Amino acid sequence: MNIIRLERSGPASGSVKIQGSKNSSLSLMAACCLSDAPVTLSGIPDIYDIRVICEIADRIGMKTVRHPNGDITLDPTKIHNADIDKEKASSYRASYYFVGALLAKFGKVSIGFPGGDNFVSRPIDQHVKGLTAMGAEFSFHEDHYTVTAKKLTGADIYFDTITSGATINCMLAAVLAEGRTVLRGAAKDPEVVDTAIMLNAFGAKISGAGTDTIRIDGVRSLAGGQHTVIPDRLIAGAFLMTAGITGGSVTVTDVIPDHLGSCIAKLTEIGLQFEFGDQSITAVSTGTLKATRVRTAMYPGFATDLQQPLTALLTQAQGRSIINEKIYPKRFQHVAQLRRMGADIDMRGSAAFIRGGAPLKGSWVHASDIRAGTCLILAGLAADGPTHITGVEHIERGYEDALAAFRSIGVRLSLEQVDAAHAEEKLRIGSAKL
Numbered sequence: 175m176n177i178i179r180l181e182r183s184g185p186a187s188g189s190v191k192i193q194g195s196k197n198s199s200l201s202l203m204a205a206c207c208l209s210d211a212p213v214t215l216s217g218i219p220d221i222y223d224i225r226v227i228c229e230i231a232d233r234i235g236m237k238t239v240r241h242p243n244g245d246i247t248l249d250p251t252k253i254h255n256a257d258i259d260k261e262k263a264s265s266y267r268a269s270y271y272f273v274g275a276l277l278a279k280f281g282k283v284s285i286g287f288p289g290g291d292n293f294v295s296r297p298i299d300q301h302v303k304g305l306t307a308m309g310a311e312f313s314f315h316e317d318h319y320t321v322t323a324k325k326l327t328g329a330d331i332y333f334d335t336i337t338s339g340a341t342i343n344c345m346l347a348a349v350l351a352e353g354r355t356v357l358r359g360a361a362k363d364p365e366v367v368d369t370a371i372m373l374n375a376f377g378a379k380i381s382g383a384g385t386d387t388i389r390i391d392g393v394r395s396l397a398g399g400q401h402t403v404i405p406d407r408l409i410a411g412a413f414l415m416t417a418g419i420t421g422g423s424v425t426v427t428d429v430i431p432d433h434l435g436s437c438i439a440k441l442t443e444i445g446l447q448f449e450f451g452d453q454s455i456t457a458v459s460t461g462t463l464k465a466t467r468v469r470t471a472m473y474p475g476f477a478t479d480l481q482q483p484l485t486a487l488l489t490q491a492q493g494r495s496i497i498n499e500k501i502y503p504k505r506f507q508h509v510a511q512l513r514r515m516g517a518d519i520d521m522r523g524s525a526a527f528i529r530g531g532a533p534l535k536g537s538w539v540h541a542s543d544i545r546a547g548t549c550l551i552l553a554g555l556a557a558d559g560p561t562h563i564t565g566v567e568h569i570e571r572g573y574e575d576a577l578a579a580f581r582s583i584g585v586r587l588s589l590e591q592v593d594a595a596h597a598e599e600k601l602r603i604g605s606a607k608l
């Protein structure tokens with residue numbers, strides 16, 4: 175099996191070109207099914223979830239071609255069924271977008287349950303509620319679910335909670351539905367806006383994306399075209415934090431600075447300084463960090479996907495920090511791993527109390543999901559001795575080439591092959607010491 179080995183590398187220094195957004199790409203790729211002509215997408219990262227989508231697309235008849243310049247062309251003109259491979263659908267989270275994207279055209283979608291990072295509970299009741307209001311019927315089976323709709327009709331939908339997934343899924347379904355759909359309490363995330371911009375360019379009638387009320391007037395068909403995905407604000411945020419934990423200077427390029435507002439505000443409270451270009455942000459840190467309090471929230475609040483790398487950063491901040499995880503109250507799998515490295519963190523319900531300044535020591539640790547992986551890389555940069563991270567496949571779900579990106583700012587890390595039994599033994603010894 176592969177592991178990442180890294181060690182303290184001094185102040186990070188240099189610049190990183192930020193890849194296209196994973197979460198937006200997942201939505202855009204599925205949204206292409208709505209079109210009646212080929213679509214070319216630029217900036218789609220070459221990551222596990224995208225490769226799975228290409229395989230799913232291939233099986234339903236949507237040919238995808240990755241060009242030498244990295245663009246992907248998807249041809250939805252020959253889609254012949256909406257029977258989505260169960261296992262592939264369950265190997266990543268956002269497979270549910272195929273429901274919204276195929277329901278109007280086929281009247282029935284069969285698909286595996288969503289997978290992806292597991293934070294104990296990730297319900298889809300708001301997807302069910304929204305699509306049901308538009309005329310869909312769900313039926314749940316052991317390893318898959320089916321959604322049928324004789325006709326999709328516009329509806330007034332009040333979400334019970336703010337969800338980017340259900341907002342996008344209902345928006346996709348509404349594009350070819352009959353009449354007007356109004357989504358109230360909609361998510362304002364940049365990924366929602368990116369999807370709406372692309373669909374509008376192809377002929378959809380969506381207004382209000384980026385606010386909490388989105389109106390969609392159904393159209394008969396969409397022409398294809400070209401679209402460039404937005405940059406990955408979550409990867410960019412984690413690189414800014416790398417400057418903080420190493421006392422260095424890191425520039426992220428090809429970003430949209432506005433998408434990182436709450437992250438930058440929080441890092442400023444902690445003591446980082448920033449310079450902005452039109453499409454770049456430089457974070458500078460002396461390495462002296464102040465404790466803070468943070469509550470995760472939906473956009474434009476502090477993103478839950480940045481909570482894990484922030485936890486690593488706060489283990490090195492002077493004083494007591496409190497992180498309150500409001501989106502996924504149990505998203506703290508990384509805490510046990512940080513404790514193994516010497517971090518002083520108490521958990522009370524959905525809050526982590528971090529006494530900053532405890533020295534970290536390199537250890538064997540497991541990345542249970544993408545952002546836990548980023549968190550452990552950051553912690554490893556503040557630790558004495560080498561850190562060995564297992565669960566590399568989770569990190570690879572989010573990063574096109576995490577090693578190259580971290581190396582470009584001077585981080586010393588490598589991918590090593592080890593015997594799985596050896597890694598398990600090392601992790602077992604580490605947890606027995608806790």
Ligand SMILES: CC(=O)N[C@H]1[C@@H](OP(=O)(O)OP(=O)(O)OC[C@H]2O[C@@H](n3ccc(=O)[nH]c3=O)[C@H](O)[C@@H]2O)O[C@H](CO)[C@@H](O)[C@@H]1O
Nearest residue numbers: 197267268296297298299300301335336337338339340501
């Ligand atoms: C592929 C993708 O884009 N993943 C992101 C997306 O996940 P995902 O789209 O799954 O997350 P949502 O925005 O839907 O979830 C936000 C909140 O709504 C709740 N909820 C969601 C749906 C539902 O039907 N019922 C319900 O109660 C969730 O439990 C959570 O508390 O947004 C999350 C929150 O920003 C991020 O962590 C993920 O990286």
Ligand SMILES: C=C(OP(=O)(O)O)C(=O)O
Nearest residue numbers: 267268290291479544545
């Ligand atoms: C939770 C995440 O992804 P997903 O929703 O795809 O599991 C993430 O990107 O941090």
